[in-house]
Amino acid sequence: MRAKIHLEGALKQALEGFGWPWPEKAVIEPPKDSSFGDMSANVAMMLAKEAKKAPRAVAEDIKGALANDPLIEKIEIAGPGFLNFTFAPAFWRETVGAILDQGEAYGSSTLGNGTKVQVEYVSANPTGPLHIGHGRGAALGDSLTRILEKAGYEVEAEYYINDAGRQMLILGGSILYRARQIAGLNPAEPEDYYKGEYITDIARDLMAERPDLLDLPEAEATEVCKVYGKDIILEGIKEDLAAFHVRHDVWFSEKSLVDDGKVDETFADLTASGMGYAADGAFWFKSTTLGDDKDRVLRKSNGDTTYFASDIAYHDNKFKRGFDLVIDIWGADHHGYVPRMMAACEALGKPGGLSVILVNLVNLLRDGQPIAMSTRAGQFETLKDVVDEVGSDAARFMFLSRKSDSKLDFDLELVKQKTMDNPVYYVQYGHARIRSLDRKAEEAGIKAATVNPDSLALLDTEWDMEMLKLLDQYPDYVEAAAKAQTPHLISMYLQELASTLHRYYTNCHVLSAEPEVASARLMLLDCVAGVVASGLGLLGVNAPESM
């Protein structure tokens, strides 16, 4: 980040001197191949037309203007018009000071500038325990929350409880059915019901608490079952999420939305803005004006409101709570719903206010063999089972090491392994290794150096430089992950950081070096451990002192 800021400033000044505009699409970043230098800029190519010169000639002019910068050691021009910069070692060494000064705040930025963001995720119907697929959404949402906060956004995490629809009636009916079975009444099997064993457990508990249950009228009994079941299941969901270190600030009830008349309010708003109308005894959303192929029903002629209607009202409510940006995390099977929801937000006067992240399927495997999952049939691997078996850290890292919108193979045996097959151990081991070194150093009476020109000058090997350059990039990765809403960038950075650390460890011995050098290296490794811990923290993964 320091390198990027310095270079951008210097380039802007140089371009201003020539009277050339700053190209909007300029890319200033470390080149993919480090043999090209420390930082690379493609501005010359983009200015060629403006300056009426060949890209190479433009690059030569810029190079001349920056020739006297004391922090830049070397400037090279590559064929296509890239300017490649190599910074002086002294510049990189100051990264240590920046990291130690900022402490845990290192990596934060003002990118978000206090923008109010809501991240809504998991939001599974309270009709059964969370399964592995919900776990992926949970890891993503929680990590994104942490990353956005680090990047200067004001974030609220929310769980939307679908407690008003048909699924809840089915839940009530399922519990009642099991209760009657337990009582030996031989009831008729419902058309559609949840078959999991947990339903029977809930029915048994409820009967102990309400011995009068089966004497109640059908509708009332179903209602009692529904409310009781929902509360129990929701409690279980909260426990599972807590064990997975997932945070929700607000638990928002769909039922409260309906009961408070918010749906009708939103209908009125839509009518006022010309985006809603009544016809054929129903109420319609005029989505055709926003590119949909047909208008959508919000309230059917029989008076029932559709899922879409409560979703619009819910998003209306979110915006009225003052969020500048609303991020929804959904299962990828709802992708067809995205344009419609986007259109609805536009109709609510918030174009661009909604961002939907899709989370694809998780294939749960054991030793390469698929484990069958089906919620309705009651046979599935729950999130709890998986977390109990492989641990929260390994599961979260696995979920967050791929971009969300692609299918993920989750092999329990691989995720559990404490080997190179499993990147989370590689990264955590890096942290533990530094801490182990700290303990050894303490025994030997060696302390980390303080930041001063003498101690910094001892960080003079190629591995020191490599390490410092990568540490300097951490804030850039945080910003990139926040902008693109992709936590897996952090995971990839951490793997690279760990790899560089292990290389450093092998090539630059600490305790056997001269005492001053050992102290300087301990100081650098303190920075590395801090950044590893910070990055793992963004993923919600623990940074262990020893393993």
Added chain:
RNA sequence: GGGCUAUUAGCUCAGUUGGAUAGAGUGCUUGCCUCCGGAGCAAGAGGUCGCAGGUUCGAAUCCUGCAUAGCCCA
């Protein structure tokens, strides 16, 4: 039937707004311990970026068609 998303090394996957010689890990081959945790490090081999056109100084990336797979809607 209409639509969305994917297809990159043997395998699992990165690749930001179009930019340099397309990158990691794993697996395979071969090296490195009188030394801080070898749970490590290093080197090598491995590619028609699904196929065919197009756009331009330049395409894994953008456009069109086709193939295959998954999902959504009717």
